[in-house]
Amino acid sequence: MRLTTDWLLDWRRRTADDLTAIDALFEEVHGYSPYEACEVCDEDADCGCPPPGGRVVPADERSRALAERHAAAPGYPAELALFHRVVAEAWLMNVDHGYHLAAAGRPDCCCPGPGHEELAAGVTGFPLGSDGGGLIFAVGTDGRVYRSAGASWESDFEPVQPDLRSFLEWLADAVADFRERTEAFAAAG
Structure with missing residues (x-):
């Protein structure tokens, strides 16, 4: 099935x-708040550390303009451009070992790189995000989602989902x- 704006709006919601439900029960279940200050930066908003808890940031005028600029790059996946027209970025720091879906074309600590790299023979990849261990997710020019074997663009990449919609469903x-497990643990409490 194809990725559509309506599907992405529903996914975002x-x-x-x-x-929100996970964050509401997090302290009760885990014994500490997901909103405690970063020990590294002591609440410095520009430290580069991920925000506490989880959030999906809706695209705004600025993020859409950035997405459009990157969508003009040769081979840029249409589904990735559509994703960034609806979602600026997503932080899922309390789910499993954490995930971050980066803003369009934003090389940062979670998704380093110049914006595109060769993933496999004849397949260029564009940054999608990373997990809490630093493994990189990228969308290939073939439409598949790839994951790095290590925390570097120099690592080998392997396909993990046939397309972006499948990855987002996963x-x-x-x-x-994770929400169900958190609610069950809180209820058993």
């Missing part, structure tokens, strides 16, 4: 709702499952 399932 469902994922945000699940993250991620939404992980968030929903």
